[in-house]
Amino acid sequence: xxxxxxNYAKPSSVDEVLGLLSEYGDEATILAGGQSLMPxxxxxxxxxxxxxxxNGLSDLSxxxxxxxxxxxxxxxxxxxxxxxxxxxxxxxxxxxxMPYIAHPAIRNRGTFGGSIAMADPAAELPACLCALDGEVExxxxxxxxxxxxxxxxxxxxxTDMAEGEILTAVEIPKLGAGYRSAFDELARRHGDYAMAGVxxxxxxxxxxxxxxxxxxxxxxxxxxxxxxxxxAMEGQSVDDASIAAAQNALxxxxxxxxxxxxxxxxxxxxxKELTKRVLTTLSGG
Amino acid sequence: xTNQIEQIQVTTTVNxxxxxxxxxxxxxxxxxxxxxxxxxxxxxxxxxxxxxxxTVRIDGEIVRGCLMLAIQADGLxxxxxxxxxxxxxxxxxxxxxxxxxxxxxxxxTPGMLMAIxxxxxxxxxxxxxxxxxxxxxxxxxxxxxxxxxxxxxTVANTRKGA
Numbered sequence: 001x002x003x004x005x006x007n008y009a010k011p012s013s014v015d016e017v018l019g020l021l022s023e024y025g026d027e028a029t030i031l032a033g034g035q036s037l038m039p040x041x042x043x044x045x046x047x048x049x050x051x052x053x054x055n056g057l058s059d060l061s062x063x064x065x066x067x068x069x070x071x072x073x074x075x076x077x078x079x080x081x082x083x084x085x086x087x088x089x090x091x092x093x094x095x096x097x098m099p100y101i102a103h104p105a106i107r108n109r110g111t112f113g114g115s116i117a118m119a120d121p122a123a124e125l126p127a128c129l130c131a132l133d134g135e136v137e138x139x140x141x142x143x144x145x146x147x148x149x150x151x152x153x154x155x156x157x158x159t160d161m162a163e164g165e166i167l168t169a170v171e172i173p174k175l176g177a178g179y180r181s182a183f184d185e186l187a188r189r190h191g192d193y194a195m196a197g198v199x200x201x202x203x204x205x206x207x208x209x210x211x212x213x214x215x216x217x218x219x220x221x222x223x224x225x226x227x228x229x230x231x232a233m234e235g236q237s238v239d240d241a242s243i244a245a246a247q248n249a250l251x252x253x254x255x256x257x258x259x260x261x262x263x264x265x266x267x268x269x270x271x272k273e274l275t276k277r278v279l280t281t282l283s284g285g
Numbered sequence: 286x287t288n289q290i291e292q293i294q295v296t297t298t299v300n301x302x303x304x305x306x307x308x309x310x311x312x313x314x315x316x317x318x319x320x321x322x323x324x325x326x327x328x329x330x331x332x333x334x335x336x337x338x339x340t341v342r343i344d345g346e347i348v349r350g351c352l353m354l355a356i357q358a359d360g361l362x363x364x365x366x367x368x369x370x371x372x373x374x375x376x377x378x379x380x381x382x383x384x385x386x387x388x389x390x391x392x393x394t395p396g397m398l399m400a401i402x403x404x405x406x407x408x409x410x411x412x413x414x415x416x417x418x419x420x421x422x423x424x425x426x427x428x429x430x431x432x433x434x435x436x437x438x439t440v441a442n443t444r445k446g447a
Binding site for chain 1: 290291293309310311313316332333334337340343346347348349351352353354356357400403404417418419421422423
């Protein structure tokens with residue numbers, strides 16, 4: 001199908017975007033990379049009166065390292081992040097996740113901020129951001145505010161952003177000494193939506209895991225932090241017994257639902273298998 | 286919506302030629318190329334970014350022609366399969382596709398060729414697995430992909446030897 005008719009604006013400043021948002025309210029939509037928005041327009045799942053193309057806001061694009069944090073502008077495209085030595089050094093989890101995000105042609109256009117703002121439950125980056133204790137910078141009429149990733153993803157496609165606000169950047173603490181990351185996902189075909197996936201991050205010292213984060217995606221309405229499984233691994237070496245304990249704990253952490261690709265029981269099975277894989281990777285095996 | 290929609294002027298370079306046209310904001314890049322530029326080599330398949338039939342290059346990078354508005358190409362350089370064909374840069378790929386029977390109906394082929402061109406620029410010596418991953422966003426319903434991977438492998442090997 002083709003999109004229904006809309007007007008188009010290409011502002012050159014964030015203030016201009018905010019002005020249009022307050023004028024049009026929910027009749028307006030933001031076009032960043034467009035890789036999720038355009039399908040919904042083409043299928044007429046949404047029919048805005050105004051599309052606000054923010055691709056002219058070059059200030060919102062780019063990666064910078066600032067003291068303790070890595071800052072990724074909302075408009076930074078996946079391909080740039082995938083090829084960034086700074087990301088590979090300071091946030092290797094993000095680099096690991098990149099090849100799983102759709103296909104090269106999509107990654108050439110899709111943006112980091114777009115993926116976070118969209119909050120698709122099967123998306124990789126929201127889970128990574130939660131695993132890394134990242135923050136989301138949201139800008140509105142009264143200025144910019146920062147929201148911890150764990151408080152940002154509220155529900156299915158719902159975030160902490162209020163009407164009239166836009167996502168301007170994401171900040172991620174630089175990789176701490178002794179910390180490692182691992183990432184894995186299962187999909188029917190490379191680049192497809194995940195049936196289940198996990199972002200993992202932990203301190204590994206003498207083979208022992210501490211401060212573990214296991215954040216799952218495509219198994220709930222939002223990224224799901226598996227706290228019981230994380231606790232089960234605290235101070236443990238990765239072996240058959242500790243893996244089994246973490247897998248058992250997952251039963252309390254996750255309550256997946258059936259979707260097009262897999263039943264809830266199958267998703268739980270995938271999550272357990274993924275847990276084994278990322279723990280093994282974290283321990284260097 | 287009953288609001289008045291105005292056409293917007295877009296100036297872009299298509300296959301090396303500068304063009305200026307009026308487009309409706311909602312016009313997808315691929316429809317602009319096919320209907321207004323009359324370049325029908327780029328195909329319209331799923332219209333939601335899944336099949337890859339509409340793959341074109343914008344400033345050198347492959348994109349989905351159905352997931353970009355024509356007005357977003359303003360000031361940018363678009364290359365379609367017609368441009369790649371005219372330049373001769375994919376002549377060896379086309380020949381290998383033909384010889385290896387890497388197409389039957391041909392609907393996916395333009396998009397495939399655009400994606401492969403970018404892949405071989407970035408990675409001149411891909412493994413079969415890497416080829417499959419790069420082309421995971423381009424659907425072919427005829428060949429089963431095996432012949433396509435064969436054809437690409439042949440071209441990569443020949444180019445390396447050249």
